[in-house]
Amino acid sequence: MKNNGKNPTDAKASPTRIQRGLDDRSGWWDRLLELPLLWGLVTVLACTWLMLPKVGSGPPEWQAGQVATFDVVIPFDVTLPDEAATETARREAREAVLPVYDLEPRLRIEVEDEIRVLFAACRSMQDGPVDEVAAPEALADLRETGSMGRILDSSECAAEFENALVEVVGQVYAARIADDRRQLERRGERGVVLRNLASGIERTVAWDQVAEAVDARTGVEPLLRARLLEREAVARRWIKPTVTFLEANLAPNLVFNRAETEERRDRAAEAVLPRSRDLKRGQVLVRRGDTVSDEVADTLRVFRRQRRDVDTGARVGGVALLTGLLLAGWWPVLRRFGEPAQVRRRLSTVFILVLLFTVTIWIGLYIASAISFNAQGAVLSTLEVYLWGLPFAAGPATVAVLLGLQPALLFAVCGAGIAGLLLGGDFSIAIYALASGMVGALAIERSKDRAAMSRVGLVIGFANVIVMAIVQLYRGLPDSAAAFGVAAGLALIGGLVSLGVVSFLLPVLEGLFGITTDTRLLELSNQNLPLLKRLSLEAPGTYQHSLAVGNLSEAAADAIGANALLLRVCAYYHDVGKLVKPSYFVENQRGDNPHDSLSPSMSALVIMSHVKEGLELARRANLPLPIRQSIATHHGTKLIKYFYARARDRSDPGMGEVRESDYRYPGPRPHTKELGILLLADAVEAAARTLEQPTPGKIRSMIGKIFADVMEDGQLDDCDLTFSELDK
Numbered sequence: 240m241k242n243n244g245k246n247p248t249d250a251k252a253s254p255t256r257i258q259r260g261l262d263d264r265s266g267w268w269d270r271l272l273e274l275p276l277l278w279g280l281v282t283v284l285a286c287t288w289l290m291l292p293k294v295g296s297g298p299p300e301w302q303a304g305q306v307a308t309f310d311v312v313i314p315f316d317v318t319l320p321d322e323a324a325t326e327t328a329r330r331e332a333r334e335a336v337l338p339v340y341d342l343e344p345r346l347r348i349e350v351e352d353e354i355r356v357l358f359a360a361c362r363s364m365q366d367g368p369v370d371e372v373a374a375p376e377a378l379a380d381l382r383e384t385g386s387m388g389r390i391l392d393s394s395e396c397a398a399e400f401e402n403a404l405v406e407v408v409g410q411v412y413a414a415r416i417a418d419d420r421r422q423l424e425r426r427g428e429r430g431v432v433l434r435n436l437a438s439g440i441e442r443t444v445a446w447d448q449v450a451e452a453v454d455a456r457t458g459v460e461p462l463l464r465a466r467l468l469e470r471e472a473v474a475r476r477w478i479k480p481t482v483t484f485l486e487a488n489l490a491p492n493l494v495f496n497r498a499e500t501e502e503r504r505d506r507a508a509e510a511v512l513p514r515s516r517d518l519k520r521g522q523v524l525v526r527r528g529d530t531v532s533d534e535v536a537d538t539l540r541v542f543r544r545q546r547r548d549v550d551t552g553a554r555v556g557g558v559a560l561l562t563g564l565l566l567a568g569w570w571p572v573l574r575r576f577g578e579p580a581q582v583r584r585r586l587s588t589v590f591i592l593v594l595l596f597t598v599t600i601w602i603g604l605y606i607a608s609a610i611s612f613n614a615q616g617a618v619l620s621t622l623e624v625y626l627w628g629l630p631f632a633a634g635p636a637t638v639a640v641l642l643g644l645q646p647a648l649l650f651a652v653c654g655a656g657i658a659g660l661l662l663g664g665d666f667s668i669a670i671y672a673l674a675s676g677m678v679g680a681l682a683i684e685r686s687k688d689r690a691a692m693s694r695v696g697l698v699i700g701f702a703n704v705i706v707m708a709i710v711q712l713y714r715g716l717p718d719s720a721a722a723f724g725v726a727a728g729l730a731l732i733g734g735l736v737s738l739g740v741v742s743f744l745l746p747v748l749e750g751l752f753g754i755t756t757d758t759r760l761l762e763l764s765n766q767n768l769p770l771l772k773r774l775s776l777e778a779p780g781t782y783q784h785s786l787a788v789g790n791l792s793e794a795a796a797d798a799i800g801a802n803a804l805l806l807r808v809c810a811y812y813h814d815v816g817k818l819v820k821p822s823y824f825v826e827n828q829r830g831d832n833p834h835d836s837l838s839p840s841m842s843a844l845v846i847m848s849h850v851k852e853g854l855e856l857a858r859r860a861n862l863p864l865p866i867r868q869s870i871a872t873h874h875g876t877k878l879i880k881y882f883y884a885r886a887r888d889r890s891d892p893g894m895g896e897v898r899e900s901d902y903r904y905p906g907p908r909p910h911t912k913e914l915g916i917l918l919l920a921d922a923v924e925a926a927a928r929t930l931e932q933p934t935p936g937k938i939r940s941m942i943g944k945i946f947a948d949v950m951e952d953g954q955l956d957d958c959d960l961t962f963s964e965l966d967k
Contacts, residue, residue: 269753275586279566282594287559289601290660301525303536311524311539319541323534324514332511333504337443338426339496343436346492347412351405353381353488361396387484390477399472404485407466411459411489418491420454426495434496455491463489558660565653566590572649585642588752589650592641596634597657599740603629604661624722627707628729631658631672632679632699633740639680640745641754647684651676667710671703678702679737693738700734755863760808763862770815770860780826781817784924785810791920792913799964801912809869809917812862816853816870820845826928839886843879843902850874850904865913872914873921875954876906908957915958919949 271277301307381387394400417423423431427446434441453462463482467473473481518524518538525535573585607625634654639647654676659669682698707730711723749756766775775782789810796803821827823834823845834842853870883902909915922945930937946965949955 272587278587278590282590301531303533307525313522321514329508332507336504339432339499343492358401361391403470403472415452415493416491417452417493628733630737631675632737635676636679636683644684647680674706696735696738700731703730778821798967813873816849819852839882843882872909874904875908910957915960
């Protein structure tokens with residue numbers, strides 16, 4: 240039911256601190272996951288390098304300080320990058336950039352306005368009784384107001400005293416308050432770039448133009464004291480507390496912008512053209528017996544990096560193109576599984592997993608080579624026999640848990656192709672890797688908990704033995720029964736090793752890619768976990784409400800094909816914020832209602848706070864993103880009608896109109912089917928508790944009214960629930 244139109248809740252639906260905190264694409268790592276082309280390129284290049292044999296001999300790997308054991312002669316004219324000279328030039332370019340300081344002239348206006356509001360509130364209190372909440376609100380933006388309040392009483396809120404404070408604030412800010420005067424003096428000896436945040440104008444100024452700035456920590460107090468002593472309206476006995484009050488409220492208006500400065504320095508360094516040096520054919524780089532200098536060591540390193548082997552040029556291109564072809568097949572498949580942003584993240588995830596498990600197989604191959612090289616006997620010293628024990632099923636099994644069965648089967652095909660390339664184009668090993676990966680994906684997809692996963696290793700192992708036997712028959716029977724027995728044993732071990740790799744990597748990958756698996760959800764549904772245990776003991780009414788919402792949500796999810804397990808677990812945790820003040824919620828009340836002694840606005844704040852408190856508890860408990868989203872969205876931006884109506888009934892025309900926005904939850908609104916179902920189930924279960932003598936007709940009427948109110952209020956506009964699904 241996505242809707243791009245405006246509705247009454249749009250003001251509350253704008254990005255808030257809660258929404259930004261729930262954005263699973265807010266960090267640098269998550270922004271990188273939005274770049275599948277980058278990860279595809281990295282994977283192709285890395286896999287190509289891993290698959291290529293290291294052919295030919297290159298320049299010696301001598302380090303600075305070693306003694307050359309033979310002459311090294313430049314074989315052809317070449318221009319090499321001079322990394323040391325380039326780095327020196329970049330360092331000089333960075334040092335030439337002046338520091339950037341932000342000048343905020345609006346701070347003076349804000350402090351002056353707050354002082355005038357303070358004096359206005361003081362005069363209002365002298366003129367007559369005021370709202371008990373209004374006076375503290377006038378002081379909300381000021382600090383150290385306790386002692387200042389006594390001075391205001393003593394001065395009778397005199398306008399002369401007020402004007403004197405405003406003038407002193409203006410004079411101090413005119414001199415500028417630096418966040419760190421000592422650092423300003425050190426950085427600004429060549430001048431600084433001054434950016435006016437109000438006008439957007441920036442200019443370069445010399446040191447003498449900012450030299451009068453005072454230090455925010457040590458220079459403000461004496462300047463304030465001197466200026467106040469010049470004011471006749473400020474009594475001497477008021478000086479010390481007034482200085483304390485003003486010093487606490489005067490923030491620096493000249494602040495070093497480290498991020499902007501570093502960005503400009505980085506741009507200056509990047510603009511430096513690489514330096515280079517020319518070497519001629521036949522030139523002796525280093526002679527036998529000479530000590531290798533830093534420059535020679537750098538040159539040898541560059542030569543090794545730039546060495547091109549003509550015999551392997553075509554092979555490099557072929558391997559890279561084949562790898563790219565295997566990766567390109569993912570796009571049309573994953574495009575069917577979600578929105579473009581989700582597809583990009585999944586593509587990046589798959590490419591990273593391809594690279595990760597290619598490295599895993601490469602490491603396994605390296606270990607197998609080392610073992611075969613040092614082993615004794617004709618069978619154990621053969622590398623081929625160890626290939627059956629490589630963890631080919633680890634990648635598809637991991638993808639099955641993280642992304643589902645269909646992507647896992649495609650991953651098995653991709654992994655088999657890469658395994659064949661990695662092992663020199665061995666067709667039989669590619670078939671073995673494909674079969675092992677598919678069996679691993681199918682076996683682990685049926686495992687709903689970690690205990691069941693322990694049997695998956697044996698299933699993969701026995702499947703490996705069968706496929707290995709078939710492949711051996713295709714090749715021709717092995718030379719001896721001992722060789723077949725060793726191969727069968729290693730194939731069986733390969734299944735167990737695959738499961739071990741999955742078990743080791745899965746918790747890391749869940750956090751790395753922000754994926755909440757069914758296994759993790761089952762763990763979180765354990766009612767003996769600390770947070771749910773606290774809920775059952777400290778807020779039993781809320782606990783029973785959460786269980787009931789879980790049953791309703793699960794049934795609704797089953798009806799429309801949504802994720803029932805996710806909804807049940809989200810329902811368990813959606814109201815954990817009520818643990819902070821359980822007695823303020825009706826389901827936990829056993830006596831007097833605490834809201835009877837609160838104003839409607841304060842009651843609404845207490846009710847709304849359970850969302851923020853729930854998110855904080857979820858953060859401390861390391862609950863995954865979908866559960867935190869359910870906590871934040873289970874009320875959307877709905878209106879707290881009861882306290883809003885009470886506020887309107889009690890409203891004083893002289894205090895202004897009661898704003899509906901003050902009585903709405905902060906949101907955000909649900910953006911998935913599951914979150915939309917949870918919002919509806921929560922509202923239905925809560926309303927059902929208030930029915931007297933419930934009948935099927937009353938319940939049906941109540942549900943219809945709740946659905947109509949929710950849709951009319953626009954709470955489901957951001958999620959993709961259809962009207963037919965709502966009918967179900």
